[in-house]
Amino acid sequence: MSIFETPSLEPNPKRQRIEPVFEPNPKRQRIEPVFNNSSLSSIPCPHSYAQHGVCTACNSMIERCHYRSFNCFKDGVQIRHEAVASAKRLMTKFSYMGDKKLPLVLDLDHTLVHTTTLSSLTKTEKYLIQEAGSRHDLWLLKSDDDPVEHLIKLRPFVLDFLKEARKMFNMHVYTMGNRYYADSVLELIDPRRIYFGKRVITREESPYIKTLDLVFADERCVLIVDDTRDVWPDHKSNLVEISRYCYFRMSNDQCSRPYSEERIDESECNGGLVNVLRLLKEVHCGFFRVKEELESKDVRLLLQEIEFKRGVLQGESLIL
Structure with missing residues (x-):
């Protein structure tokens, strides 16, 4: 598995299915949690890898300020700042060391x-x-x-x-x-x-x-x-x-x-x-x-x- 395809344990808001609620009591309807597209889109992407501004795990748009680009490795690759060190270690261990280069x-x-x-x-x-x-x-x-x-x-x-x-x-x-x-x-x-x-x-x-x-x-x-x-x-x-x-x-x-x-x-x-x-x-x-x-x-x-x-x-x- 590529490091750019690392699975995440976080829930994917785009894949959540919101079932309609049919309640006869309008008061009860008002206290149920309501999810809509605007609230979901405001949740920042928690994943570490992206390409051309799109998360490789959930396909959402990323905030570029939180990522570093590595175009010299692969065109469009972006990694969240806090994940860069671990990603470099993985690349070194499984690629460079394996090839003895x-x-x-x-x-x-x-x-x-x-x-x-x-x-x-x-x-x-x-x-x-x-x-x-x-x-x-x-x-x-x-x-x-x-x-x-x-x-x-x-x-x-x-x-x-x-x-x-x-x-x-x-x-x-x-x-x-x-x-x-x-x-x-x-x-x-x-x-x-x-x-x-x-x-x-x-x-x-x-x-x-x-x-x-x-x-x-x-x-x-x-x-x-x-x-x-x-x-x-x-x-x-x-x-x-x-x-x-x-x-x-x-x-x-x-x-x-x-x-x-x-x-x-x-x-x-x-x-x-x-x-x-x-x-x-x-x-x-x-x-x-x-x-x-x-x-x-x-x-x-x-x-x-x-x-x-x-x-x-x-x-x-x-x-x-």
Whole structure:
């Protein structure tokens, strides 16, 4: 049974049958309880799960302010606030743990790709306009709805990273870009949506900060890969911070020449995504090592342990 079909022990007011009362005594009729449609509709829905504003248990309209949407899990899904934590635990236990996959939240900009506007290109970078489309890692983005044209550069190893990560993780995209931009990038790196499906969160849903509140999974199992730590004020312990990928010249960096002007790129063998993938594999292995301990495992503690061990090993190498 799906968690969105959980039966309720509460009476269903719509299914109650009100029998007519035939009494000869009018005084007695006046003291009988009277039920009508208006009184029934005023009773708030007590159930926890809804879809597109309709309760999945009793088919009544819900008060949206009492529910949180999880469109990145399934279109239109809404869960009552007080039931969110238990629903996440159930989803984690029966889906993620059963498949031996952990939820992985990936940033886009400076993590998987670097995007710039054509107007921001330096003279030395103009050659890239001609190469866009003929290279597998460089694409021109333009739209009738947006007069500003962009260049999107895929990070080296990104396609191999997604292929390998898919074996261990249920991947999500979380970007401060808008929905059109996210869909445009995914059209390049995941055109068939085999990696991300509809698990995409944009600034439309989360305009100011990033939060695991919008990810339908228990926080103890969720890993985050992002180049910016400060956008995760409440979930830094879940974060694997990746080196910032800057292919084009940044407006605030006039000291060093970017990859684009040097006509080189980040290493395919030892770049940011390669190093992060090694760490993710280590966490995944540690989490699922002992089946009987899954209920107590926490990726946040595993990340701390790995960081501590690496610090010790680095210290020992310096001493030697």
